[in-house]
Amino acid sequence: MKQFDELSLLEIVDEVKDGDLIGIPADYSGVPMEFTKELIKKGVKDLKLYCLPLTTIQGDMLIGSGCVSEVEAAAVTLGEFGLAPRFSEAVESGKIIIKDSTCPALHAQLQATEKSVPFMPLRGVIGSDIQKYRKDWQIIENPMKFSGNKNEPILLLPAVQLDILIFHAPCVDKNGNIQIGRRRELATLAHASKNVFVTTERILDIDLFDDELSAATCLPALYIDGISVVKNGAWPCALPGVYGADNDEIKKYSIAAKTQKGFEDYMKNYLYN
Amino acid sequence: MIELKREELLISELADLLVNDKHIAVGAASPIPGAAALLVKEEAKLQNNRLRVTILHSNKYNNFTDGARELFDCAAQGRIDTFFLGGVQIDGEANINLVGTGSYEKIQKRFPGSFGSALMYFVVPQIILFREEHSPRTLVDQVDFISAPGFSDENIFRPGGPKFLLTNRALFKFNKQKKRFCLLKIHNNESLENIIKLTGFKFDIHDKITNMSIPNKTRIDILRNKISYMVSEFYPEFADRIWGV
Numbered sequence: 141m142k143q144f145d146e147l148s149l150l151e152i153v154d155e156v157k158d159g160d161l162i163g164i165p166a167d168y169s170g171v172p173m174e175f176t177k178e179l180i181k182k183g184v185k186d187l188k189l190y191c192l193p194l195t196t197i198q199g200d201m202l203i204g205s206g207c208v209s210e211v212e213a214a215a216v217t218l219g220e221f222g223l224a225p226r227f228s229e230a231v232e233s234g235k236i237i238i239k240d241s242t243c244p245a246l247h248a249q250l251q252a253t254e255k256s257v258p259f260m261p262l263r264g265v266i267g268s269d270i271q272k273y274r275k276d277w278q279i280i281e282n283p284m285k286f287s288g289n290k291n292e293p294i295l296l297l298p299a300v301q302l303d304i305l306i307f308h309a310p311c312v313d314k315n316g317n318i319q320i321g322r323r324r325e326l327a328t329l330a331h332a333s334k335n336v337f338v339t340t341e342r343i344l345d346i347d348l349f350d351d352e353l354s355a356a357t358c359l360p361a362l363y364i365d366g367i368s369v370v371k372n373g374a375w376p377c378a379l380p381g382v383y384g385a386d387n388d389e390i391k392k393y394s395i396a397a398k399t400q401k402g403f404e405d406y407m408k409n410y411l412y413n
Numbered sequence: 414m415i416e417l418k419r420e421e422l423l424i425s426e427l428a429d430l431l432v433n434d435k436h437i438a439v440g441a442a443s444p445i446p447g448a449a450a451l452l453v454k455e456e457a458k459l460q461n462n463r464l465r466v467t468i469l470h471s472n473k474y475n476n477f478t479d480g481a482r483e484l485f486d487c488a489a490q491g492r493i494d495t496f497f498l499g500g501v502q503i504d505g506e507a508n509i510n511l512v513g514t515g516s517y518e519k520i521q522k523r524f525p526g527s528f529g530s531a532l533m534y535f536v537v538p539q540i541i542l543f544r545e546e547h548s549p550r551t552l553v554d555q556v557d558f559i560s561a562p563g564f565s566d567e568n569i570f571r572p573g574g575p576k577f578l579l580t581n582r583a584l585f586k587f588n589k590q591k592k593r594f595c596l597l598k599i600h601n602n603e604s605l606e607n608i609i610k611l612t613g614f615k616f617d618i619h620d621k622i623t624n625m626s627i628p629n630k631t632r633i634d635i636l637r638n639k640i641s642y643m644v645s646e647f648y649p650e651f652a653d654r655i656w657g658v
Contacts, residue, residue: 166481168470193481194441194528215511217525219442219470220650228523231513240512242531242560244485251482263489263570264532267562271531273517291568324480380472387649 144316147366152337153178155366156187156304159209163305163333164191164199167219167385169323171198171377172308172339174370177411180205189213190302192250192325193243197377197393200224203236204403212239214246220387221394226403240270245277245297247325252299253332259296266293305333308373309340309359310382313348316361321381330363339370341382415633419581420655422600423545424448424636425628426584427497428456430541430577434494436465436476438484438537441528444651446497446543447471448636448644455635467493471647485529488536491572496537498530499544502556505614506592507563507575509534509542510556517558527560534561537573547580549613564592583608584625585616593617598625 156162156179165171169192176198184207189199191213199216202208204226216227230236245262252260259278265271266279282292307326309318318338320326330336348354373379376386376393396406427449431437437450450466451474457464468474469484477483487493500509501524511530515521534540544551565571578585578594582603585594595617599608601624628636637656645652652658 169481194526213526215441215526215528217442220444220648223524231523232520240526242527243529244482244489244532247482247485262532264535264561266569267559267565268527268531269512269517269559270527272559289568289570292570293568322478322480324478325482326480328480328482 143314144312144361144364145366146343147337147368149175149178149339149368149370152306152339152366152368153182155335155337156184156306158184159186159188160303161188161190161300163302163307163329164189164195165307165326165329166192166194167196167377168380169326170308170310170320170379171196171374172306173198173375173377174373175306175308175339176201180207180407181411183207185209190300191216191246192329193241193246196224197390200226200397201407203227203230204397204400205407208236210237210239212241212246214241214243218390218394221391225394225397226400229400240273242268242270247328249297249300250302250328250332252297253301254328257299259298261294261296263294265295271295300332302329302333304335304337305329306337306339308370308379309338310379312338312340312343312367313358314343314345315347315349316364316367317348318359318361318364319348319354319357320359321357323380327359330359335365336363337366337368338364339368339373341369341371341373341379343367343369415630417627417633418655420445421628421633421636422625423579423581424452425632426579426598426625427541427543428452428632429626430539431495434464434539436467436493437495438467438469438488438493439497440469440484440533442499443497443543444644444648445545446541447648448640451640451643452632452636455639456632468647473646474643485532488533491536493537495539495541496533497541497543498534498561500542500551500556500560502551502553503542503544503578504553504556504563505594505616507542507578507587507594508556508559509561509563510558511560512558514557530561533573534575535565535569535571535573539576540574542575542578544578545581547582547608547611549611552580552611553613563587564589582611588617591617595619596622598623600625
C-alpha cells in the first residue's frame with residue numbers, strides 16, 4: 141500500500157478555507173509559488189498569514205490580490221529589491237491587520253505547540269514597542285528559584301496552532317518522507333499545523349530512511365496529509381540546493397507592484413500566461 | 414592611488430571593528446556587513462587564525478543546521494560576538510525602528526518589520542548599527558517605533574547591546590553609561606559642521622576625531638578579487654553594482 145496520498149495541485153488548493161491561519165515559509169525554505177498562483181485564482185478570502193519569520197513575494201501577491209485580512213510576521217520585504225509594495229500600501233491604508241512580531245517569538249509560539257504546552261518564554265523583547273502592542277503576550281517575573289535570574293521579568297508567548305501549511309520541497313521519497321535538509325523551520329511549522337501539504341519537484345524511488353545521512357534530512361511522512369509533484373514549484377523564488385531565485389523576475393515584480401494598477405497588470409500575465 | 418568606492422571604505426571600516434571576534438553573524442539585507450565579515454575571515458586565515466562567519470541568507474557561508482531559529486538560540490547562548498542591525502530610524506539613545514514612520518496605529522510609511530532585532534540587540538555583546546543614509550530623517554531625536562530599545566532596566570537579562578554606529582559619513586561609539594553616541598571618525602569628504610547638521614540627535618565629539626581609514630592594497634586586493642565573488646552568491650545585485658561580478 142502506498143504510504144502517502146498523491147494529490148493534484150488543485151486538490152491541495154481546495155484544502156485551504158477562507159479565514160484559515162496558514163503557515164508561510166521564508167524565502168529560503170521553499171516557497172510554494174505555483175500553489176500560491178492557484179490559490180489566488182481560486183479567490184480565497186480572509187487568510188491569516190503566519191510567517192516564519194518573514195514573507196517576500198508570496199505574501200505580497202496574496203495581500204495585493206485581496207486574499208489576506210491579517211499578517212503575523214517579523215518582516216514582509218522583497219529583500220534586495222526593496223519594500224513589499226502591496227504589503228506596505230495595505231498596512232498604510234488599514235486594509236489588513238499586522239501583528240508585528242520578531243523572529244524568535246514566531247519560532248517560539250510554534251515550538252510551544254510542538255511540545256503541546258500553552259506558552260513559551262523568551263528573553264529580550266521587553267521594552268520594545270512590539271511587546272507594547274501585543275496584547276496576547278504577557279510578562280511575568282521568573283518563578284524559578286534555581287534557574288535564570290531572581291526578579292527577572294520574562295516574556296510569555298502563547299502557543300499558536302496553524303490550520304494549514306503548504307511548502308515546496310526538493311524531493312520526496314517513495315514512502316512520502318520529505319527532504320528538507322537544514323531547513324528545519326519547516327519541521328517546526330509542520331509539527332504545529334493541523335494539516336500539512338507539500339508540493340515537490342519529484343518523487344524518488346528510494347527510502348531516505350535507508351541511509352543515516354539522508355534520514356537526518358527528512359520531515360517524516362507521518363506529519364504530511366498530501367503531496368503533489370509540481371515542477372519549478374518555487375519559481376521565481378529559490379529552491380535552496382536545486383535552483384536559485386529568478387532575480388530579474390522579482391525585480392520586474394517589485395517595479396510593477398509599486399501601484400495597484402501595475403500589480404494587477406503584472407498578475408494577469410503571471411496567473412494566466 | 415587606488416580609487417575606492419564608498420561601499421569599499423565602509424566594508425573596511427566595519428572590518429576593523431571585527432578583528433577580535435570568534436563568530437560573526439550577518440542577517441537580512443546586509444551586503445556591506447556580510448562583505449566585511451568575510452573579509453576579516455580571509456585576513457584571519459592569512460594569520461592562521463580561525464574565525465567563523467554565519468551569513469543568514471547564504472547556504473555556503475552558514476554554520477547552522479537547525480533551521481532559522483538556530484541564529485537566535487546560538488546568540489542567546491552567547492556564541493555570537495558581533496551582529497549588525499539597521500533601522501529606518503535610529504535615535505540618540507540607540508533605539509532602533511524598523512517598522513515605519515508616524516504613529517503606529519496610523520502609520521504613514523510602512524517598512525518591512527523588526528526581524529530578529531528585539532532579541533539580538535539584547536544578547537549579542539557587540540551590536541554594530543549600520544545605516545548608510547546619514548540624514549535628519551534616519552538619525553532622529555526619537556524614533557517613532559521602538560523595534561528594539563538601546564538600553565534596558567538593570568533587572569532585564571541583557572548581556573548585549575549597541576557598541577558602534579556606522580553611516581556613509583561617520584562612525585560613532587555608543588556610551589552605555591551616558592546613553593549617548595560619541596563621534597569618532599568622519600568620511601574624508603565630510604566636515605564636522607556638516608555631520609552636526611545632518612544628525613538629528615545630539616552627540617558627544619571625541620577629542621581626536623579622525624578620517625575613516627583607507628584600506629591598504631592587500632586588503633583591497635582580497636576584497637576585489639575574492640570577497641566580491643563570495644558576496645555575489647548571496648547578494649548578487651550588490652556584487653554586480655559594486656564590482657561588476
